[in-house]
Amino acid sequence: LKKKVAISIGDPNGVGLQLILENHTKVCEVCDPIYFVNQNILQQAATLLNIHIPNNINLFETIGEFEIKPGEVCKDAGLYSYNSFLDAINYVKENKADAITTLPINKESWSKANIHYVGHTDMLRDVFQEDAIMMLGCEKMYVSLFTEHMPLSKVTSSLSLEKLEKFLLDLKKSLPNVNEKIAVLGLNPHAGDNGVLGNEEEIIIQAILNANKKLGKQIFEGPLVPDIAFTPRVRSQYKYFVAMYHDQGLAPLKALYFDEGINVSLNLPILRTSVDHGTAFDIAYKNINQLSNLSYLNAINYCI
């Protein structure tokens, strides 16, 4: 039996519905998808895109009625993408599907609809009241983020032994099938260079020691020198990396594997994966045949 994947459509004014319609056949090869969109909205998109709606499509008819406005920031579309995601969450919570794959929402549209989450992960944290872990990457390399969406000035003070140790243990618990070493990056240039460029690496060393001790295994290694961690030689040694902050991990990841990347929410009662691109308003409904689908298909494949 194929796994069932709940797919929230993201912002209807963006590229989500085109990705769904163009890739339905491929998606059906690996899972049994259910899309969180009603017939009317889907038909509007199909008409705009001049693509037939496949016969075998399975919909959860998320309520909402409005006109799709290609590429526009819009309250109605924002609210609808929120409801599509919320319906998908509840569906998976009730064990009617195995995992969620989300298509991109527009944060400004959410804001216009008075939804004040920074994004999907933030909403999941609130719904489940758990410390979700954000992991991005692809088959070749995954980066999980110890801190995420915060000003750079707050990063250093957010690092504590207790928090990092918990993060490492939560991460390992969320990756039960991963038995290889996981690389933990330093915080400072040259990983502090023995304290000359910062001493927060002492906290990182201790957190690694504590986590490994509790796991009874040398799972975590580090702290790695951040600007060396993603060179070819080091990448050949590790597939999983822990970055201390957003751009430390994501700038190298996206430099290397932009098109293929996905976003995985770990440490939650449900599994959620996502494409690692935005709504692409600039190309939505613009008669582009076959959007790049690597990220979308990888996101679904991770669920399987």
Next chain:
Amino acid sequence: LKKKVAISIGDPNGVGLQLILENHTKVCEVCDPIYFVNQNILQQAATLLNIHIPNNINLFETIGEFEIKPGEVCKDAGLYSYNSFLDAINYVKENKADAITTLPINKESWSKANIHYVGHTDMLRDVFQEDAIMMLGCEKMYVSLFTEHMPLSKVTSSLSLEKLEKFLLDLKKSLPNVNEKIAVLGLNPHAGDNGVLGNEEEIIIQAILNANKKLGKQIFEGPLVPDIAFTPRVRSQYKYFVAMYHDQGLAPLKALYFDEGINVSLNLPILRTSVDHGTAFDIAYKNINQLSNLSYLNAINYCI
């Protein structure tokens, strides 16, 4: 007439002398090199490496007498690499050569010899009393660093309008032949996301405006979202990038172009380039035929 390049040998216990001996013929094809090492030290290396010293080699006999100890941190070697660099600087200052290319020194060995510079660039700053700019990269992409070797916790408070504006103007002055746009990165994740994730981007925007106004030209663009700045699409638009801090620029650069990278010191009365790797003590004098020479040859080529 070929340009004359002064080559300081770096730490004699590291891979510098092997690179010099193995690549002398190639180097002579593009420039007229002079190596800052005396006959005795060079002969020791040649014997250890079992490589003949080329007949046409031109030496500036930096004073010093000691035994090469492959791969060891050592006071004598540290002092010698310092003197080799100092002689090269003076030589270029006296207009006897056009530029310096440096081979890697060992910071611990410098420290043992009571030389307290963090590295070559730091020493150049002191010698010339100028705000040297560190730029790293290769033909495909160069990254200059607004802040360099400092703890991450100090980065945000180091950013000021006055300093960044001066940095941008100094950088442009140092790259007189560059007429293309130069990308300036934001400081915060998502370049602050309109202030939600930090507001230092306002300073960056103003610095770019001021610099462009003084230059009478739209040279600088930004602030770019840091984790998008090095994706293939953006790299196709820019060759020169300004990073706000060390790992923001160097982690993506080294992920992409580790072997080819060089380090250039700009905004000084002399031009200095360097390989972008260390002394490689682990492989020094270990019978490895033909070390990777891409970075060394690129460093010399940049001088031409």
